Amino acid sequence: MVAYRSSMVERTELPSRGRRERAIEDAGYNVFNLASRDVYVDLLTDSGTGTMSTDQWAALLGGDESYAGSESFEQLEESVRDVMGFPRIVPAHQGRGAENVLYGSLVSEGDVVLNNTHFDTTRAHVANQGAEPVDCPAPGAFDPDGEGDFRGNFSVDRGYEVVDRVGADRVPVVILTITNNSAAGQPVSVENTRRVREFADRIGATFVIDACRFAENAGFVRAREGEFEGDPIADIAREQLSYADALVMSGKKDGLSNAGGFVALREEDLHEQCRQRGILYEGFPTYGGMAGRDMAALAVGLREAVEEGYVEGRLERVRTLGNLLAERGVPIYTPTGGHAVYVDAGEVFPDIPPEAFPGQTFVCELYREGGVRGVELGSFAFPGADRPDLVRLAVPRRSYHREHFEHVADAAAAVTNRENVRGLEIVSEPSTPELRHFTAELRPR
CATH class of the missing domain: 3.90.1150.10 (Aspartate Aminotransferase, domain 1)
Structure with missing residues (x-):
């Protein structure tokens, strides 16, 4: 330690x-x-309230504040690619800004969005698009005295029940929040992530991981999921994130920074759609609501988070x-x-x-x-x-x-x-x- x-x-x-x-x-x-x-002791949130490292402060002082083509953006993009395995990003001022960019691009009025458990801003963004947020928590997720290593999991059975009721064409997005903040911060297994990937493929939905606490989740996976016993945290994190089509990330959690966030994407057309929405709501695609210094600090923080x-x-x-x-x-x-x-x-x-x-x-x-x-x-x-x-x-x-x-x-x-x-x-x-x-x-x- x-x-x-x-x-x-x-x-x-x-x-x-x-x-x-x-x-x-x-x-x-x-x-x-x-x-x-x-x-005196502020435990309101872990979002943006942590202490940055000396390496992050050093990076911050060298931030490139260029409006377009910022070198700090390139550093952040490279960190996301190396740590999380996603080739494209759209930066945002924080996680809820990233949610607006992604869910505003994917969700329309009358849709139904499934999540292991929606947190407050996610639920609000889905509802703001005129869609219905539906939780699919694992059985016993809300029992304080329950048992189980991965009580943050997504109930695929519950997901199919909803699809049978509303029709697959009304479910464009399936979200997996790791760890599951609304369910007492409980972790999600990689095995469950694979099952959700299969479920999303079967109904033709985009699979999104809310990755705010992806490194903490990987720590639980190594300790509790036998397949990954002894594996490096960084490798487990990349494996779990590899099943998603897109990520929503608040850099204020496992980015170890005081500001910032991003959408990470694989598919070029969705990336371009998010870029254009990001310009409207967040800023030019190479800063997206963040100062260059904040992008530089976040780039370092992502790497530190999987140590x-x-x-x-x-x-x-x-x-x-x-x-x-x-x-x-x-x-x-x-x-x-x-x-x-x-x-x-x-x-x-x-x-x-x-x-x-x-x-x-x-x-x-x-x-x-x-x-x-x-x-x-x-x-x-x-x-x-x-x-x-x-x-x-x-x-x-x-x-x-x-x-x-x-x-x-x-x-x-x-x-x-x-x-x-x-x-x-x-x-x-x-x-x-x-x-x-x-x-x-x-x-x-």
Whole structure:
């Protein structure tokens, strides 16, 4: 496992209890509305919140800011080709920009899009095209106490059920998200990826992998899928991605960068269609919403993400947080995923009904107790979905240490043991239900 030596530090302090009380009230009991200065340990997301390496900073300083023909774009294109095996890319400012470029090119009104589990922005982009997003999770994917090495898998049987109902001509895209963020960050096997490839071929659909956490997924494959025991992480990642027609990538996750993303493609006609849409929404095809310096840093980050020691250390840090929480009696989804630990807030607050948002209640109480910011991924974030009220504690890459995790676990344990906690009700929310958790405001019931 790789160890890190700090080359730069940031001073932080735990705000007083009174300040935290005022801050969460002023934020409308939505932690997205908190100022970062009011947060002590920020586990809201692992997207763009990690620490870049000295090699990434060195590359960043040499970024080519040319509008067209940027050398930094060529470096990024080469890294995608070497690490992920795709010859063509369309850069974007981040993952949701890449989703807009690809799904805006592939999906039309009346279509049905299948995914092991759609995450919030993916679901919103599909719905924005007038299509229906349908989840096909593996059996038991949403059971915090379930068993299985690859509970993030796509249920091909469920996929065929949907196709039989709506017809193959209405299913132009099949998506596989690795790891499965909405299902507690659980991994997807290569064997399942091959089955999804066959399924997509049989119904004539484009097979897309959402590769935001492809390297973490490869780490799980090596540890749990016998065919790949002892194989290099980089080789496993290329093998798994080789079955896809296209990739959507947020460079802010396994690109180890603070900004950026891209669509990666094999087929020339689809690449050209995405390039033209990218010009409209993101920018010229050799920068696509990113500064040259960001492309240069992302090019380095993709290569670092598949290094053996990095992946082993990354998964171990998440396990460490999970173990500390479990030791203190905090109910968590097990086994832990690759980027986050998920707390079962429904078990913590069994007397709070789903319509009073036990997960969001836990998020607010965790902030109130320890200045820790997490995110709810249950009845508040996914209205109408049949899933448990989980709270995600996402671990930024190469940023926090054991003493931070000890603090988080102590705060979560204090919340778990608290009595007479009231739920919440929504005061205001946006018109797009798939995105309401970003900006809605609430109050205690």
